[in-house]
Amino acid sequence: MALTSAxxxxxxxxxxxxxxxxxxxxxxxxxxxxYALVTASATADAKAASAQIxxxxxxxxxxxxxxxxxxxxxxxxxxxxxxxxxxxxxxxxVGTGRMPxxxxxxxxxxxxxxxxxxxxxxxxAWVAELAPGPAIPADRYVEGDGNAANGAQLFxxxxxxxxxxxxxxxxxxxxxxxxxxxxxxxxxxxxxxxTGPQNMPVFSDLNLSPEEKNDIITYxxxxxxxxxxxGFDLGSLGPVSEGLFIWIFGLGGLVAVTIWLTAKSN
Amino acid sequence: xxxxxxxxxxxxxxxxxxxxxxxxxxxxxxxxxPNPGFxxxxxxxxxxxxxxxxxxxxxxxxxxLLSIVGSIIAVVAYIVLPIEEGNPGSxxxxxxxxxxxxxxxxxxxxxxxxxxxxxxxxxxxxVEQRHPTRGSDESRTRAVEIFRESNKESGFTRRSLVRNTxxxxxxxxxxxxxxxxRDLAPEEDPIALLKQTMWEEGTRLALDPSGVPIRxxxxxxxxxxxxxxxxxxxxxxxxxxxxxxxxxLLMRLPPDELNxxxxxxxxxxxxxxxxxxxxxxVGCPVALYEQQTHHLLCPCHQSQFDVAxxxxxxxxxxxxxxxxxxxxxxxxxxLVARRDFExxxxxxxxxxxx
Numbered sequence: 001m002a003l004t005s006a007x008x009x010x011x012x013x014x015x016x017x018x019x020x021x022x023x024x025x026x027x028x029x030x031x032x033x034x035y036a037l038v039t040a041s042a043t044a045d046a047k048a049a050s051a052q053i054x055x056x057x058x059x060x061x062x063x064x065x066x067x068x069x070x071x072x073x074x075x076x077x078x079x080x081x082x083x084x085x086x087x088x089x090x091x092x093x094v095g096t097g098r099m100p101x102x103x104x105x106x107x108x109x110x111x112x113x114x115x116x117x118x119x120x121x122x123x124x125a126w127v128a129e130l131a132p133g134p135a136i137p138a139d140r141y142v143e144g145d146g147n148a149a150n151g152a153q154l155f156x157x158x159x160x161x162x163x164x165x166x167x168x169x170x171x172x173x174x175x176x177x178x179x180x181x182x183x184x185x186x187x188x189x190x191x192x193x194x195t196g197p198q199n200m201p202v203f204s205d206l207n208l209s210p211e212e213k214n215d216i217i218t219y220x221x222x223x224x225x226x227x228x229x230x231g232f233d234l235g236s237l238g239p240v241s242e243g244l245f246i247w248i249f250g251l252g253g254l255v256a257v258t259i260w261l262t263a264k265s266n
Numbered sequence: 267x268x269x270x271x272x273x274x275x276x277x278x279x280x281x282x283x284x285x286x287x288x289x290x291x292x293x294x295x296x297x298x299x300p301n302p303g304f305x306x307x308x309x310x311x312x313x314x315x316x317x318x319x320x321x322x323x324x325x326x327x328x329x330x331l332l333s334i335v336g337s338i339i340a341v342v343a344y345i346v347l348p349i350e351e352g353n354p355g356s357x358x359x360x361x362x363x364x365x366x367x368x369x370x371x372x373x374x375x376x377x378x379x380x381x382x383x384x385x386x387x388x389x390x391x392x393v394e395q396r397h398p399t400r401g402s403d404e405s406r407t408r409a410v411e412i413f414r415e416s417n418k419e420s421g422f423t424r425r426s427l428v429r430n431t432x433x434x435x436x437x438x439x440x441x442x443x444x445x446x447x448r449d450l451a452p453e454e455d456p457i458a459l460l461k462q463t464m465w466e467e468g469t470r471l472a473l474d475p476s477g478v479p480i481r482x483x484x485x486x487x488x489x490x491x492x493x494x495x496x497x498x499x500x501x502x503x504x505x506x507x508x509x510x511x512x513x514x515l516l517m518r519l520p521p522d523e524l525n526x527x528x529x530x531x532x533x534x535x536x537x538x539x540x541x542x543x544x545x546x547x548v549g550c551p552v553a554l555y556e557q558q559t560h561h562l563l564c565p566c567h568q569s570q571f572d573v574a575x576x577x578x579x580x581x582x583x584x585x586x587x588x589x590x591x592x593x594x595x596x597x598x599x600x601l602v603a604r605r606d607f608e609x610x611x612x613x614x615x616x617x618x619x620x
Contacts, residue, residue, distance in 0.1 A: 157474050157492050161553040161565060172554060173563050173570055173581070196488045199556035201517070206484035207473070207491055229354045231362060265310050265384040 050125065057126030060119055064100055073130050085195065086133020087124035092191035094120045106175035107198060134194045141210040142186035144221040151219030154212055158203060166228075166236035167220055172199065183224055186217045304391065312385050322385040329378030336370025343367055457617045461610045463495075463511040465591060470496040471516060471540065471601040474509075480516070481599045485538050488557040491516040493540065495603070511611055513543040514591055515553055516601070517573055519560060525575050533592040535601065540591040541577050544612040545569060547584040562588070585614070 062071060068079030075081030082089070093099040097111035113120070128135065156165060164170050167181035176199055181189065190213055196202035208216070234241040312319040343363030350356040401409075416422075422429055452459070470479040474492040477499030485491060493514040501508060521537040533539075541562075545552045550566035560574040569582030577588040589611050592604035610618055 153475060161551065170565070172556060173559070173561050173568075176556065178554075196557055199558045201490035201555050201557045202486055202488040204484070204486045204489055206481075206486070207489060226354045227358050229357045229361070231358065261380060264308075265312070265389070 053122045054125045054129050057119075057122035057124065060115070060123050061126055064115075065123070068101070073127060082127050082130070084131040084133045085127060086135060087128040088134040088136055088191045089195040089197070090124035090127045091120060091136060092188050092195060092197060094123060095185075096188055098197070107177065110179065134191075137187065137190050137194075137210065137213075141214045142190050142217060143214065144186055144217045146211065146215040146218040148215070148218045148222040150212070151215030151217070151222075154208060155216050155219050158208065159216070162200075164236060164238075166223060166233065168236040181220055184220070186221070189213075189217050189220060304393070307391050310385065310389055313389065319386065322381070326378050326382045326386065329374045329381065331374075333371050333374025333378065336367045336372075336374055338367070340364050340367025340371060457615070460511075460612075460615060460618075463606055463611060464498060464508050465495055465512055465514075465603040465606045467603065467605050468596065469603045470596070471514065471593065471603065472496040472499070474513070475499065479600045482535055482538060482595045482601050483599060485516065485518045485601075487518050487520055487537065489516075489518050490553075490555045490557070492543075492553065511544070513551065514540050515543045515555065515562070516540045517555060517557075517560075519574060523560065523574055527576055530576065530590065530592075532594070532604070533590055535593055535595055538593065538601065539573065540593045540601075540603075541571075541573070541588040542591065542607060542611040544588075545584060546579075546586040546588060547582070547613060549612045552588065 061069075061073065065073075065082075068076060069082050070076050070079075073082040075083075093108075094115055095113055095117070097113045098108040100114060101108050102111055115123070124136075127133070155163075155167075159167075162170055162172065162178035163181055164178075169180035170178050172178060178200070191197075192200060193203040193208060193213055193216070194205070203213075205213075228236070234245060312322050340363075343360065343366075347356065347360045347363055349360050471491075471493045472479045472495065474494045477494065477496065479496050480491060480493070493516045494509060495512050495514075498505065498508055498512060516538065517540075518536075518538045524534065524537055524539065526534065543551050543553055545564045545566065547564065547567055547569050550564050552562055552564040552569070552571065554563035554565055555561075555573070556563070560572060561580070562571040562573050562577065563569075564571075564582065564584065567583050569584035570580045571577040571584070571588050572580050576590060579585070579587060586609075589607040589609050591607055593601055594604055596602045
């Protein structure tokens with residue numbers, strides 16, 4: 001392109017003005033065609049690569065997940081269908097070690113992840129192929145650079161009743177619990193809101209927009225990074241731990257002082 | 267008494283008999299255990315050893331010095347560690363060192379003073395007998411005399427007009443207070459206020475806290491929305507009072523898992539149900555919703571409500587199901603209330619009929 005446009009003024013004297021236009025057209029077609037050729041082969045490569053990933057994910061699913069979720073992800077008596085749960089649910093469940101399930105119980109427990117991130121991505125790709133579902137969010141929604149004050153308000157309204165206002169977690173019914181949210185990977189926080197794992201309700205983008213989710217992530221990051229203003233937070237469990245502390249150490253201290261006051265000196 | 271027990275209790279009853287008082291006889295009972303008196307006074311180490319005395323003196327003055335240091339720490343911390351706006355860490359440091367300084371300042375004086383009195387001030391043991399409660403006869407007669415004299419001098423019983431008007435005036439003085447405090451009661455009848463909320467026919471369900479109305483299509487299965495009536499966020503007065511009554515939890519269940527009772531077929535919309543968020547036990551916000559079991563847990567006293575069965579109580583102290591808000595959709599697809607709750611929301615009160 002640069003060559004043709006630079007060359008045209010010099011040759012204008014010897015050739016007809018049409019030649020310049022023709023040359024321009026040829027040049028444009030050549031570069032455009034070359035570009036199209038290159039990109040087409042690139043997408044073909046990517047497609048082949050992603051098909052390979054999906055196939056690999058299918059194999060991983062068949063060997064590790066299908067006994068409960070079914071070979072086609074249709075679900076069995078032992079586990080729910082994964083059709084339509086999306087890549088994000090796989091990333092959350094397998095990435096946090098909740099799946100594969102350690103043991104059947106009231107709630108899947110967090111444990112070290114059993115797969116590498118690549119294997120998780122492959123399974124996620126396979127599950128995403130089954131039916132459309134929530135995908136991994138764009139980086140800008142999990143950066144935690146939003147409005148912490150707005151996030152705190154949304155957290156108090158939507159999350160705090162189960163997860164505690166400081167994100168310390170809390171008990172639910174029949175042995176279930178809402179986990180603590182300190183130092184959780186923002187992608188998993190986002191995933192939990194979108195996919196509603198286990199007994200957590202779903203907070204779709206129509207309820208909390210991606211920006212609002214980022215605000216909530218910002219708030220959680222803020223309480224991770226900033227110390228409690230009032231000193232030791234004793235696990236932020238409120239009257240339970242604070243009451244226990246004051247019963248043992250506060251009243252204990254008063255008893256000790258009373259004994260010391262009334263005892264005769266040596 | 268002694269005769270009754272005689273046969274059964276044996277020798278012990280005989281002893282009782284021997285010490286039983288005879289009528290109209292002053293009795294001086296011989297104590298079976300003689301009063302051992304006080305143990306011999308034990309001298310403290312500071313009374314015996316001048317070295318220890320000196321040491322205790324140094325400890326006490328050391329505590330007072332510590333108090334001075336604490337007060338200085340408090341002042342220095344206040345200046346050196348100022349509270350910076352937007353930096354919670356600085357608040358924590360400032361509070362911590364200010365608190366440590368003032369604590370040392372006060373505790374140093376207190377502990378020092380107690381240690382001084384325990385270790386160094388004289389340690390003689392004294393017995394102070396209690397005074398009898400009854401006054402002496404002279405002071406009692408004198409008191410009666412004073413009353414008589416003042417009655418005579420003031421004429422309290424003689425001048426009955428003065429006395430009675432004074433009593434009347436004393437009775438009347440608290441009346442303004444009654445009038446004033448009576449006016450602190452709410453202007454409107456509070457019982458009627460407990461029986462109605464902001465919801466009325468056609469009020470749109472809106473998101474808490476933004477007040478954005480919710481479309482039925484926004485509510486995906488398994489979702490939970492925290493809902494206020496549209497317009498509440500813009501209320502200028504009594505906003506919190508209205509919110510405390512009108513707060514609603516909106517959930518969408520898979521329609522086949524929702525058991526709809528006869529007479530309430532039109533109260534939900536395609537699996538979307540709305541229930542009052544105010545617990546019927548003591549009014550805590552119930553919002554711990556489990557989307558698989560459809561149980562709703564109140565965090566205060568563990569009442570559990572079954573959303574799939576019209577929020578009936580399945581566990582805990584709540585006596586009534588959560589009131590259901592009848593909902594439908596309007597022409598534009600927004601969720602709206604059909605009418606107000608059919609029963610008062612929240613805990614019981616005396617005048618409640620339902």
